[in-house]
Amino acid sequence: MRLQCEVEVLSRLLPTCGLRGRGRAARALLSLGRPPGAAGAGIYLMVCTARDRGGARCSRTWSGSSRASWRRERPRCGCGSPRWICASARVSQQEANVINLKTFLSAVRLAHQGNDTGVLPLSPLVPAKNSDVEKPKTKMIITSRRDYPLTKSFPFSLEHLQTSYCKLARIDSRVLCLKKLRKLDLSHNHIKQLPATLGDLVCLQELDLHDNHLEAFSGALCSSGLQKSLQLLDLSQNQIQALPLEFCQLRGLVQLRLDDNALLRLPCRIGQLSRLRFLSAARNKLPFLPWDFRNLSLENLDLFGNPFEQPNPLVPNIQLKIPLTLLECAARATVNHRIPYGCHLLPSHLCKDLEVAKTCRCGSACLSSFIQITVTMNLHHVAHTVVLVDNMGGTDAPVLCYFCSLHCYSQFLDRHLQSHA
Structure with missing residues (x-):
């Protein structure tokens, strides 16, 4: 034995x-x-x-x-004891x-x-x-293609693995077998797609994928074991245009880097990332921020270099349907009264629609019938330290705002005009 x-x-x-x-x-x-x-x-x-x-x-x-x-x-030794x-x-x-x-x-x-x-x-x-x-090897750093092992397996005891500048087009299946990994650095490669089995690394706390060729981040990864373990995610310097709705299930995230991508929007439920403290999304293509962005509580925020639109509350995007459809009424009641639902009760596309239901300033929900405007928010309301949004020294950014009815919009408009009178 x-x-x-x-x-x-x-x-x-x-x-x-x-x-x-x-x-x-x-x-x-x-x-x-x-x-x-x-x-x-x-x-x-x-x-x-x-x-x-x-x-x-x-x-x-x-x-x-x-x-x-x-x-x-x-x-007994010499002293007799x-x-x-x-x-x-x-x-x-x-x-x-x-x-x-x-x-x-x-x-x-x-x-x-x-x-x-x-x-x-x-x-x-x-x-x-x-x-x-021999003491199990827990850390391995590879920074050139010639040092990358082709025939030997990675030690199963690894907790920190870095394979940078190796021109990898995909994640090695041998890496996906390292169940003790806590930090995985795959930066400066040519990776275009992430395998779903990456979510099997349930101990993974830090994932660095910056400077690759990624065009998307899989929603399946957001629903995997990474939900609780992942604390740092670096997706900067890729080609990502949008993050999936499931991205906000990564509730353990503390630090998120999205710089130098092609992001057109942030996840609408980003405020659910309650542990997020450091967010960087500089030099993207964001025209505005989601309304849920105001629920974040950050220490550091960097949104420099985004083409933010100039807010104009007097030019609304009206998508109201009067009278409301039966689907809209049922959806609003389901969300407002917190009625449980799931794919075992409703079609999957309806469940997805309910998950992205918009919230009016009055607190009521709206699905496809709403009025949309953009308003200005000072980013210091959500972050202690804010990198300037532009070269003009501003820290304000446009945020989407929704109204469930003409009554709610008119009330907001009255308050807005009075404040600027």
């Missing part, structure tokens, strides 16, 4: 001498068994490290539920399968109790291989 873990070797005499009692953890291989060719010998626990691959054997074992330790009594060596082995879920850990601890307990050794999963106590005691 073998177990890979980290081991600390401690001396019980150090505290009596006023010295620190804790050592430095080392990568090790624990083995429970007998020496080769010694069928009748006792059972030993052997620890092998990179410095001592031959291993040190220990008897008298003891085990606990989440912590395994052993100790060995050595011959007994000397004890205590070692503790910590194993996290990322280092070993939970079932393997429980099996190992159970075997150690049975061996200590003197149970029938014939049923114990014993291993021959032989020196460890280099691969058994």
